[in-house]
Amino acid sequence: MALATYSDLTSALAGWVDRSDLTSRIPDFVSICEARVNRKLRIREMQAEADVSLVAGTRTAALPSDFAEVRRLYINSSPIKRLDYVTPEEYWDRYLGTNTGKPIAFSIEGSNLVFGPTPDAAYTAKLLYYRQLPALSSSAHGVFVSNPDLYLYGSLVAAEPFLKNDKRFGLWKAQWDEAMMELEAQTSRAQGSMRIRDDSNPY
Numbered sequence: 291m292a293l294a295t296y297s298d299l300t301s302a303l304a305g306w307v308d309r310s311d312l313t314s315r316i317p318d319f320v321s322i323c324e325a326r327v328n329r330k331l332r333i334r335e336m337q338a339e340a341d342v343s344l345v346a347g348t349r350t351a352a353l354p355s356d357f358a359e360v361r362r363l364y365i366n367s368s369p370i371k372r373l374d375y376v377t378p379e380e381y382w383d384r385y386l387g388t389n390t391g392k393p394i395a396f397s398i399e400g401s402n403l404v405f406g407p408t409p410d411a412a413y414t415a416k417l418l419y420y421r422q423l424p425a426l427s428s429s430a431h432g433v434f435v436s437n438p439d440l441y442l443y444g445s446l447v448a449a450e451p452f453l454k455n456d457k458r459f460g461l462w463k464a465q466w467d468e469a470m471m472e473l474e475a476q477t478s479r480a481q482g483s484m485r486i487r488d489d490s491n492p493y
Contacts, residue, residue, distance in 0.1 A: 293438035296320070296426040303445050312452055316445075320426060323444030327433075328358060328422045331470060333477040335433050336423060337361060342403060342415040347390065349408040353401050356421040363396055363403070366414045373405075373415070381406055440469040 293299055303316050336358070342351045344365075364372045374395045376384065381397035385406035392413070393405035403415075423431055426441070434441055443466040450459050 293442065294435055295430050299426065299434075299438070299441055299445070302442060303449075306442070306446060307449055307453070309453070312449065315449070315452060317427070319445040319448040320441070322448035323441055324423065324425060326444060326448075327440065331433075331473065332359065332420050333433070333473050334480055335436075336420045338419060338421045340417045340419065341366075342417050344393065344405060344409040344413040344415060346409055346411050349385070349406070350399075350402040350404050351415070353398070353403060354417070354419065354421070356424075357401075357419055358422045359420040360398070361418040361420060363415055363417050365393060366416050367392075376406070378404075437469060437473060439465065440473065443469060 293302060299320060300316050303319065304313060307316070338354070338356070340354045342363075344351055360375065362372060363375075364370055371394070373393060376395050376397050378397050378399055381395070381404060384395070385408070389407045390410035391407040392411075393407060393409055393415075395406045397404050397406070403417075405415075423433055426434055443462050446462040447459070447466050450456070450463075453459065
C-alpha cells in the first residue's frame with residue numbers, strides 16, 4: 291500500500307507488527323520516531339527562514355516556535371555580516387556590561403536569541419534555521435511523503451521494547467540508520483553543488 295498519510299502509516303505498522311495487542315501503542319511508536327527524526331535529522335527540507343526584529347536596548351528576541359537549530363544568522367544591513375555564535379557562558383563573560391552597539395555575536399538561552407552587544411538601534415536579523423517537523427497526525431509533510439521508509443522503520447524500531455527477541459529488529463534498525471544517512475548525504479551533496487556554482491555568495 292502507498293504511504294502518503296498518517297493513517298496509511300499506522301495501518302502499515304499494524305500489519306508489520308502483526309500483534310493485535312499493540313494496536314493502541316502504534317501512535318506512540320510514530321510519536322517516538324518523529325521525536326528522534328526532529329532531534330537527529332538535519333536536511334534541506336527542514337530549513338526555514340525568519341526575520342528577527344531587534345529592539346534598541348533589548349538584548350533578547352524570541353526564536354520561532356518550531357525552532358530546532360541555527361544554520362546561520364546575520365544582521366540585514368550594509369555591510370551584511372554574519373553573527374558569530376558564542377556559548378551562553380561566553381556571552382555573559384563578554385557582554386555582561388551595559389555597552390550597546392551593532393550586534394556581532396549571539397547565543398541561545400531557553401526560547402530566545404540573545405545578542406551582543408545589546409542593540410543600539412532597531413535592526414532586522416535574518417535567521418536560517420532547522421525547524422521541527424509538524425506531527426504527522428496533523429497533516430502529512432514533504433519529508434514523510436518523500437521518505438516513508440524513514441518513518442516506517444523508525445516506528446518499528448520504537449516498537450522494539452514490546453517485541454523482545456524479534457529477529458526482524460536488526461533489519462529494521464539497519465534500514466532506519468541507512469535512511470537517515472542517505473538523507474543527510476543527499477543534503478550534503480546538494481549544498482556542496484550550490485557552493486560550487488556560487489562562490490561569490492558568502493552566506
